[in-house]
Structure formats: C-alpha cells, structure tokens
Amino acid sequence: MNGKTKNTRPVGIFDSGVGGLTVLRALRERLPFENFVYLGDTARLPYGTKSAGSILRYARQAARHLQQRDIKLLVIACNTASAVALEELQEELQPLPVIGVVQPGARAAVEARRAGRHLVLATEATVSLRAYGDAIRAIDREASVQELACEMLVALAEEGWTTGAIAEAIVRHYLQPFLSGDVSLRAETIILGCTHFPILRDAIRAVAGDAMSIVDSAGTTALAVEQLLHSAGLLRTGPDSGKLELLATDGARRFARVGGTFLGSNLSPDDVRLVDL
Amino acid sequence: MNGKTKNTRPVGIFDSGVGGLTVLRALRERLPFENFVYLGDTARLPYGTKSAGSILRYARQAARHLQQRDIKLLVIACNTASAVALEELQEELQPLPVIGVVQPGARAAVEARRAGRHLVLATEATVSLRAYGDAIRAIDREASVQELACEMLVALAEEGWTTGAIAEAIVRHYLQPFLSGDVSLRAETIILGCTHFPILRDAIRAVAGDAMSIVDSAGTTALAVEQLLHSAGLLRTGPDSGKLELLATDGARRFARVGGTFLGSNLSPDDVRLVDL
Numbered sequence: 001m002n003g004k005t006k007n008t009r010p011v012g013i014f015d016s017g018v019g020g021l022t023v024l025r026a027l028r029e030r031l032p033f034e035n036f037v038y039l040g041d042t043a044r045l046p047y048g049t050k051s052a053g054s055i056l057r058y059a060r061q062a063a064r065h066l067q068q069r070d071i072k073l074l075v076i077a078c079n080t081a082s083a084v085a086l087e088e089l090q091e092e093l094q095p096l097p098v099i100g101v102v103q104p105g106a107r108a109a110v111e112a113r114r115a116g117r118h119l120v121l122a123t124e125a126t127v128s129l130r131a132y133g134d135a136i137r138a139i140d141r142e143a144s145v146q147e148l149a150c151e152m153l154v155a156l157a158e159e160g161w162t163t164g165a166i167a168e169a170i171v172r173h174y175l176q177p178f179l180s181g182d183v184s185l186r187a188e189t190i191i192l193g194c195t196h197f198p199i200l201r202d203a204i205r206a207v208a209g210d211a212m213s214i215v216d217s218a219g220t221t222a223l224a225v226e227q228l229l230h231s232a233g234l235l236r237t238g239p240d241s242g243k244l245e246l247l248a249t250d251g252a253r254r255f256a257r258v259g260g261t262f263l264g265s266n267l268s269p270d271d272v273r274l275v276d277l
Numbered sequence: 278m279n280g281k282t283k284n285t286r287p288v289g290i291f292d293s294g295v296g297g298l299t300v301l302r303a304l305r306e307r308l309p310f311e312n313f314v315y316l317g318d319t320a321r322l323p324y325g326t327k328s329a330g331s332i333l334r335y336a337r338q339a340a341r342h343l344q345q346r347d348i349k350l351l352v353i354a355c356n357t358a359s360a361v362a363l364e365e366l367q368e369e370l371q372p373l374p375v376i377g378v379v380q381p382g383a384r385a386a387v388e389a390r391r392a393g394r395h396l397v398l399a400t401e402a403t404v405s406l407r408a409y410g411d412a413i414r415a416i417d418r419e420a421s422v423q424e425l426a427c428e429m430l431v432a433l434a435e436e437g438w439t440t441g442a443i444a445e446a447i448v449r450h451y452l453q454p455f456l457s458g459d460v461s462l463r464a465e466t467i468i469l470g471c472t473h474f475p476i477l478r479d480a481i482r483a484v485a486g487d488a489m490s491i492v493d494s495a496g497t498t499a500l501a502v503e504q505l506l507h508s509a510g511l512l513r514t515g516p517d518s519g520k521l522e523l524l525a526t527d528g529a530r531r532f533a534r535v536g537g538t539f540l541g542s543n544l545s546p547d548d549v550r551l552v553d554l
Contacts, residue, residue, distance in 0.1 A: 043331050051528045054320050155432030166446050251328045
C-alpha cells in the first residue's frame with residue numbers, strides 16, 4: 001500500500017446516535033481534507049442509561065463494522081462508550097489507533113483552569129465510572145471534580161428544545177447546587193461530558209453566567225486526532241476536500257432531522273445509509 | 278395437559294422497559310390469582326423513536342422468549358409495540374392469544390365520551406401510525422382524534438420528575454394548543470397513549486383542569502385479559518395468590534429503581550432476572 005492510498009482511507013467515528021456529530025463537525029473543520037465515515041447506533045440509543053456490559057458489546061459491534069470499512073483511525077465520539085470501552089477497543093483493534101473523547105475533554109478542562117473545581121455534566125453510565133474524575137486528576141492532581149448525571153439534558157437535546165424557559169429551568173435544576181452557597185465551593189468550570197450537550201451551551205451559559213468556563217471535547221479531540229494522524233504519517237493534506245459518509249442502525253429520517261442540528265448543516269434522509277450490526 | 282396445569286401457566290407481558298408495569302399493576306389487581314411473567318427490553322429502550330422495522334424485530338424477539346416460557350396469553354404492554362406489531366404477532370404466535378393496549382385504550386376513551394374530541398399523547402412511532410385514531414374511529418365514527426408525539430414526557434417519567442414546576446411546564450407546552458382557543462375545538466378527553474404516562478397523571482390534571490377526562494389503557498386492558506382468559510377457560514381462580522417473575526434485557530438496578538414507581542411497590546435488583554434476546 002503506498003502512502004497516498006493509506007492517507008485517503010477514512011477516519012471512522014462512532015456514537016450511540018447523533019450527539020457525536022458535534023465531534024465530527026470539529027474534526028471536519030480542523031481536518032478538511034480527511035475522509036470521514038460516521039456510524040450512529042440509533043437502533044439502540046441511548047447508551048447512557050444502559051449497563052457497562054451492554055455498552056461494551058454495542059461499542060465493539062460498531063467498531064468492528066467500521067474496521068471492516070478500512071478506516072485508518074477510530075474516534076469513539078460518545079462519552080459513555082469512551083468511558084466504558086476505550087481500553088478494550090484499543091487493545092482489541094490494534095494496530096488501529098483508537099481515540100475517545102473523555103481524555104481530550106479532561107485536557108480541555110485543565111487547560112481552562114489549573115487546580116480548578118470542575119463540574120462534569122454527563123450520563124448515568126459515565127458518572128458511575130467516574131471517568132472524568134480519573135482523567136482530570138491524572139493530569140492535574142490538585143483539581144477537584146464533581147460528576148452529575150443529567151439524563152433530562154439528553155432528552156432536551158434530542159428533542160431540539162435547546163433554548164427557552166423549559167431548557168433553562170431544567171439546566172437550573174441540575175446546576176443550582178453547584179452555583180450557590182460558599183464561593184470557595186462553587187464550580188469554576190462546567191465540562192459538557194456528553195456529546196449531546198454542546199447544543200445546550202446557550203441555555204447553560206444563561207444559567208451559569210458569563211464568568212463560567214464551559215468546555216467540551218470536540219475541539220481537543222479534533223486536535224488529538226490531527227496529532228496522531230500526523231505522527232503516524234497518515235494525515236491527508238489535499239488536494240480535494242474530504243468526503244463524508246453517514247451510517248446509522250435505524251431511522252434515517254429521524255437521524256437527518258435531529259442530526260442536522262448537531263452537525264450544523266441540513267441533512268436529508270438520503271444522506272444516511274442504514275446498516276445492520 | 279389437564280385444566281389445572283393449563284390455568285397455572287403464566288400470563289406473559291412485555292414492554293420496551295418499565296412503563297408496562299403500570300399495566301401489570303392493573304392486571305394483578307384484577308386477576309390476583311394469576312401468575313405473571315414480565316419482560317422489559319431495557320437493552321433497547323425506548324422503542325418510541327425507532328423505526329417500525331426495528332420495533333417489529335424487537336417485539337418478535339421478546340414475544341418468542343416469553344412463548345418459550347409456556348405462557349397462556351401475551352399482553353403487549355407497550356403502545357408503540359402494540360401499534361406496530363400486534364397483528365403480526367397475533368398471526369405468528371397462534372394459537373397463543375395476544376392482546377395489545379391500543380384497542381383497550383381506545384375503548385376507554387369512547388366509554389369516557391361518545392363522539393368526543395380526543396387528544397392522544399403518545400410516542401413518535403405510535404403517532405406516525407395513527408394507531409389510536411384508527412382504533413377509536415373503528416368503534417365510534419363520530420369521534421375526532423388528534424395525536425401528539427410527546428417524547429419529553431417519556432423522559433420525565435423515566436427520570437421520576439413526575440410532579441412540580443418543570444413537569445407542569447413541559448405538559449403545558451404540549452397541551453396548550455388543545456386547551457385554548459375556540460371551545461368547540463378543545464380536547465374533551467386526554468388519552469395516555471404510552472404506558473409511561475399514567476405516573477404523570479397529576480401533572481397532566483394540574484394543567485388540563487378538573488373537567489378533563491384522562492384515560493389510560495391499564496384498566497381496560499386488564500378487563501380484556503380477564504374476559505379472554507374466562508372465555509378460553511384459562512382463568513385461574515385460586516387458591517393461592519399468583520406469582521410474579523420480572524425479566525429485563527439490561528440493567529437490573531435501574532429497572533428496580535425506576536420500575537418501583539411504575540409498579541407502585543418497591544423493587545430490589547434481586548427481583549429482576551437478566552435475559553438475552
């Protein structure tokens with residue numbers, strides 16, 4: 001295989017559904033010449049309330065499907081699947097490089113505030129594994145981390161109720177305990193520890209105030225992917241802009257409708273191919 | 278097989294998760310001597326936002342699992358699965374009798390108000406099949422039926438946010454267009470067309486007012502099951518009270534925690550056995 005062929009192989013991305021499209025968007029902005037193939041496991045979403053055993057099984061099936069499509073790197077663009085399955089998939093799929101979104105998200109938080117008091121908004125499964133707490137303290141021992149399961153935020157994002165009184169009331173319900181009381185205990189950064197949450201940034205900002213640092217994994221994940229591709233000599237630098245293939249395990253129409261918001265561009269059901277895992 | 282053995286065989290009930298426990302509760306109240314086996318497909322919930330093809334496949338797997346447990350009757354205690362899969366399962370599983378929750382729910386609505394203006398709150402999949410509209414007009418040609426997809430109500434019920442300002446704001450968001458404007462167009466009955474919704478009854482009542490008829494499928498489904506068992510000579514009438522077996526495809530702990538609210542009694546994870554479909 002020559003260098004050119006190797007470099008045109010696509011970057012594979014998978015998520016439980018459409019939330020990972022926020023990561024895909026950042027990847028395409030940073031790496032406009034790369035080809036991408038995105039797989040959303042919409043037949044079994046959400047992952048965040050399911051057991052670690054089921055999440056690992058689903059993640060493994062999705063990863064193997066993408067591996068068969070000759071990807072050159074795999075991004076697990078779902079915090080829950082990253083928290084549960086990253087290490088297993090890195091080992092099982094080698095030499096294919098595998099990147100999750102938890103470590104990049106932790107890095108973004110520590111860059112935003114050293115020795116900070118971080119509040120992680122995530123799914124039940126991510127919180128129960130303390131994935132962000134471990135990842136942050138591994139690079140900043142003086143940080144303090146609180147992790148909060150926010151399933152209603154997933155529902156808000158999925159339904160597109162991203163602004164307005166109801167969205168803010170739900171955000172306030174979750175955040176209030178971390179914004180009031182003793183100043184020395186209040187959260188200083190909010191980590192959007194679920195790829196659904198970046199589209200709720202305005203509502204979170206409205207509740208948390210202008211001084212709050214709000215970080216997500218998308219940008220730092222794209223940077224990590226770029227660095228890894230570069231160091232492996234797999235970066236595609238041109239000449240034509242990259243292609244995008246969208247796969248889902250169920251519901252092309254809903255994927256297109258909801259996914260357009262996350263990707264930041266309109267999608268039609270014809271843009272989405274259904275596959276069976 | 279003698280009559281006694283036939284009658285002690287359990288009634289099988291399946292749902293995408295825990296919502297169907299509201300139907301199980303009504304069944305146990307009406308039929309205290311029956312044995313029940315309940316299967317919640319928690320590994321793949323929710324069904325309501327998935328495609329008809331996936332829902333049919335999941336429902337078929339759940340039904341076959343229960344059939345292998347020698348059930349004497351199957352209740353599809355999920356409106357979405359009833360809307361999508363009832364006829365197929367009735368045909369495929371014969372001579373096993375199969376009952377869904379949509380027809381009983383339609384009957385409850387028509388009993389509450391003849392020639393009424395009904396508003397059905399349901400999932401996307403149930404609404405897209407117009408399941409309640411067809412079922413109601415089949416027994417009351419003068420009824421008018423509007424069907425509304427309310428995915429945020431599913432999330433509220435799953436998270437246990439069943440009362441309070443946020444629950445009422447979300448309910449109001451959905452109901453407002455059907456409660457205001459020309460009196461001759463306002464809804465006269467609200468049909469809880471998803472087995473998750475009965476636990477939101479107080480919030481719906483608070484928004485819709487005391488004059489609104491609010492109906493669900495649980496009671497009329499239990500009545501239909503009793504009639505069918507009686508006419509088939511399969512009714513168990515004693516002497517000892519019936520047993521209950523709870524099965525789920527994922528997450529016994531979450532099933533117990535969330536399911537207790539729906540069943541109206543405390544559950545422990547040890548009460549739930551995990552099965553693989």
